[in-house]
Amino acid sequence: MRKIKKLGSLLVAAAVALTGVLSIPSENVFADDANTTYSYTYDIWGDFQSSPDAYRATLQISGASVSTEELQIGNFIEPQGQFVRGNKLFVCDTGNNRIVEIAFDGREYKAVRVITEITGLPEGEPAELSKPYDIYVTEEYEMIIADYGNERVLHVDKDGKLIKRMLTPDVTPFNDPQNERKFQPQKLIMDTAGRIYVQSEKINKGLLEFDIVGEFTQYVGASPVTFNMIDYIWRFFMSEEQLAKLDKFVPTEYNNVAIDSEGFMYVTLSTFDDNDFMSAKSVRRLNSTGSDILVRNGNDPPVGDLKWNNAADLNGPSRFYDVVTFENNSYCCIDQTRGRIFAYDFQGNLLYAFGGTGNRLGYFRKPVAIDRMGESLLVLDGLSSVITVFEITDFGKLINDALREYQNADYDKSAEYWNDVLRLNGNYDLAYIGVGRALLRQEKYSEAMEYFKAKRDRRNYSKAFEQYRKQQVEDHIGDLIKALLVLLVGIWLIKKIRKIQKEVRECD
Amino acid sequence: MRLKKIKFSSLVSKEWLNHFGKTLKYAFYVIFHPFDGFWDLTHEKRGSIGAANFLVAAFLLLNMLQLQFTSFLVRNINLSRINMWVEVASVIAPILLWCVANWGFTTLMDGKGRLKEVYMGTAYALTPMIIIGYPNMILSNFLTIEEISFYSFFDTLSMIWFVALLLAAMMMIHDYSLTKTVFSSILTIVGMAVIVFILVVFFSLISDGIAYFVSLYKEIQFRFY
Numbered sequence: 001m002r003k004i005k006k007l008g009s010l011l012v013a014a015a016v017a018l019t020g021v022l023s024i025p026s027e028n029v030f031a032d033d034a035n036t037t038y039s040y041t042y043d044i045w046g047d048f049q050s051s052p053d054a055y056r057a058t059l060q061i062s063g064a065s066v067s068t069e070e071l072q073i074g075n076f077i078e079p080q081g082q083f084v085r086g087n088k089l090f091v092c093d094t095g096n097n098r099i100v101e102i103a104f105d106g107r108e109y110k111a112v113r114v115i116t117e118i119t120g121l122p123e124g125e126p127a128e129l130s131k132p133y134d135i136y137v138t139e140e141y142e143m144i145i146a147d148y149g150n151e152r153v154l155h156v157d158k159d160g161k162l163i164k165r166m167l168t169p170d171v172t173p174f175n176d177p178q179n180e181r182k183f184q185p186q187k188l189i190m191d192t193a194g195r196i197y198v199q200s201e202k203i204n205k206g207l208l209e210f211d212i213v214g215e216f217t218q219y220v221g222a223s224p225v226t227f228n229m230i231d232y233i234w235r236f237f238m239s240e241e242q243l244a245k246l247d248k249f250v251p252t253e254y255n256n257v258a259i260d261s262e263g264f265m266y267v268t269l270s271t272f273d274d275n276d277f278m279s280a281k282s283v284r285r286l287n288s289t290g291s292d293i294l295v296r297n298g299n300d301p302p303v304g305d306l307k308w309n310n311a312a313d314l315n316g317p318s319r320f321y322d323v324v325t326f327e328n329n330s331y332c333c334i335d336q337t338r339g340r341i342f343a344y345d346f347q348g349n350l351l352y353a354f355g356g357t358g359n360r361l362g363y364f365r366k367p368v369a370i371d372r373m374g375e376s377l378l379v380l381d382g383l384s385s386v387i388t389v390f391e392i393t394d395f396g397k398l399i400n401d402a403l404r405e406y407q408n409a410d411y412d413k414s415a416e417y418w419n420d421v422l423r424l425n426g427n428y429d430l431a432y433i434g435v436g437r438a439l440l441r442q443e444k445y446s447e448a449m450e451y452f453k454a455k456r457d458r459r460n461y462s463k464a465f466e467q468y469r470k471q472q473v474e475d476h477i478g479d480l481i482k483a484l485l486v487l488l489v490g491i492w493l494i495k496k497i498r499k500i501q502k503e504v505r506e507c508d
Numbered sequence: 509m510r511l512k513k514i515k516f517s518s519l520v521s522k523e524w525l526n527h528f529g530k531t532l533k534y535a536f537y538v539i540f541h542p543f544d545g546f547w548d549l550t551h552e553k554r555g556s557i558g559a560a561n562f563l564v565a566a567f568l569l570l571n572m573l574q575l576q577f578t579s580f581l582v583r584n585i586n587l588s589r590i591n592m593w594v595e596v597a598s599v600i601a602p603i604l605l606w607c608v609a610n611w612g613f614t615t616l617m618d619g620k621g622r623l624k625e626v627y628m629g630t631a632y633a634l635t636p637m638i639i640i641g642y643p644n645m646i647l648s649n650f651l652t653i654e655e656i657s658f659y660s661f662f663d664t665l666s667m668i669w670f671v672a673l674l675l676a677a678m679m680m681i682h683d684y685s686l687t688k689t690v691f692s693s694i695l696t697i698v699g700m701a702v703i704v705f706i707l708v709v710f711f712s713l714i715s716d717g718i719a720y721f722v723s724l725y726k727e728i729q730f731r732f733y
Contacts, residue, residue, distance in 0.1 A: 045586045458581050462653035469650065 039354040049427040054352045054396030057362030061387040066111040076385040081134035084371040120162035146185035169216035204253040221290030260325035270319035277317030298349040339364035531556035542676035550625045560631035579648040609699030619682035629677030640666035
């Protein structure tokens with residue numbers, strides 16, 4: 001008996017050793033040098049799941065690193081905005097009152113021009129830029145500059161000659177003598193029709209819209225007033241001073257604006273109460289009438305982190321400060337609370353999140369702007385005054401491919417990419433649902449149900465199940481009828497026998 | 509060595525089994541004739557504690573099975589986060605608390621029922637939850653998302669039936685009017701909250717007390733070593 005036991009344990013040990021040898025991967029398709037990953041997703045239960053990196057920081061661009069022999073650029077000071085057009089990167093070096101144009105030649109980022117003043121302004125107006133906060137560049141390389149310090153927005157051609165300028169508009173609250181606000185443009189974009197939308201500091205009426213000749217037309221996309229019943233009741237018990245301090249009843253102000261490939265505006269806002277982060281809609285997609293049309297079909301709305309602890313005294317929900325959009329309607333939001341980047345697909349599912357606060361490559365101190373050049377992401381840090389370049393990894397590419405094929409309605413091809421994603425990350429929920437969708441279309445209902453059930457996709461599971469149930473009933477309808485017949489005959493027989501028994505008994 | 513054959517009949521007497529079967533069967537009568545049924549349940553001794561225990565056990569089992577076997581379209585549960593004992597306690601504790609709190613209040617309010625009878629009435633009132641719950645759990649696995657309302661309908665039906673039966677049971681057992689029953693039931697729920705509160709206070713007090721003596725012991729230990 002004991003011998004058998006010994007032999008058994010030996011066998012087990014041998015088997016373990018063998019599988020250890022055999023499980024060494026024979027192919028290494030997605031080999032990656034670095035072994036540190038700091039990306040993650042949230043699963044269907046809202047739990048943190050580590051993920052392979054979709055983007056990896058490769059380079060930091062600073063004022064010194066872009067300097068050439070002809071053009072010496074000192075370090076940036078508190079840069080606030082950037083814009084990418086083609087292979088050109090425009091950085092608003094706010095603290096130095098200048099705009100630096102940087103070109104990427106496929107290998108290096110080098111400065112090509114520094115803009116400190118513009119020409120063609122009327123007499124008496126300052127030609128120098130003062131604290132430029134943001135810039136938008138058209139396809140013809142015309143520039144629209146938010147000249148924060150001079151309280152104006154400038155539209156100049158590619159040589160820096162004025163085309164038009166937008167000064168303080170004659171509307172409330174700028175012309176309100178009691179509650180005077182300065183026109184301090186911070187962020188802006190231009191839409192395809194040539195209208196310019198400006199976000200001005202401490203303005204909560206929405207974005208200022210200027211028409212093609214530079215006249216103010218209207219406010220756009222004011223966020224609806226948040227109303228809270230408990231606050232309303234509290235107001236009855238508050239003193240005048242307390243009421244004056246309370247400004248809960250005003251709409252929240254946006255902090256950034258971006259435009260996507262379809263011409264819709266994305267705005268972010270960060271002035272919401274810590275506890276309201278789930279309902280605050282901190283990133284919105286606005287249509288031309290200013291209503292929010294962002295799709296929020298994910299398990300959780302796009303709010304950034306779902307849970308957090310108190311690590312390193314960083315507490316509270318994510319607060320988005322900029323957003324960049326992709327051609328497939330995905331978008332990345334940048335969070336200043338923990339210096340993270342959150343990518344969402346066109347349905348609002350979290351694709352991946354990465355980043356953090358710190359001084360290492362790939363970490364930020366105060367990220368203020370995010371843009372993309374080709375497939376790489378450029379993140380501007382307002383405190384350490386550098387731009388971090390992120391390159392997409394194979395994993396990130398697979399996700400993009402899968403999403404693209406899905407949007408092209410090629411579900412089978414999309415599923416192939418999702419299968420590859422699953423090979424790299426078995427915890428990637430979207431991939432399971434993607435594979436399930438393809439199985440559903442291939443009429444492999446019971447397999448599709450398994451995939452959907454694993455990731456609790458109720459609607460798709462229900463669809464697959466409905467077909468499966470129909471199929472099963474159709475396949476077994478004959479058996480069902482037979483069973484029913486047997487049952488009926490059985491009942492009839494039993495009744496008959498009972499009756500006979502009763503009669504026999506009565507006869508006795 | 510030959511194993512002694514243990515006969516089932518030697519564990520439970522035939523009379524007991526007969527009585528158990530009869531009293532359990534009586535549950536079906538009670539749910540359709542609540543007033544009549546609950547009066548006879550205690551006054552005519554047509555119910556038994558054994559049957560009541562069986563009903564509570566069946567209800568407990570139903571609740572446990574539902575966690576695993578109800579379709580996730582109806583109840584989306586993360587099984588890895590489920591603690592069996594917490595789930596068991598969340599079924600058993602309210603039933604026991606209800607009985608104790610109800611007995612406590614009705615004793616002060618001229619209620620005729622004893623604790624045993626209150627427990628029996630409560631357990632028999634669970635019957636519709638059990639006989640609807642099991643088939644409903646199986647049914648949920650054959651429904652699509654649009655057909656979930658069938659499940660919800662039966663679920664709600666069993667709930668309403670249970671509450672109505674519970675009220676009828678309390679009315680008959682304590683010989684109350686309807687208003688007095690409703691009033692005493694509300695008081696009972698308040699009483700349940702009070703009991704839970706006192707338990708929590710008691711436990712924290714005990715643990716503080718223990719902590720005090722532990723620290724005292726440690727202090728003395730440091731002195732002498």
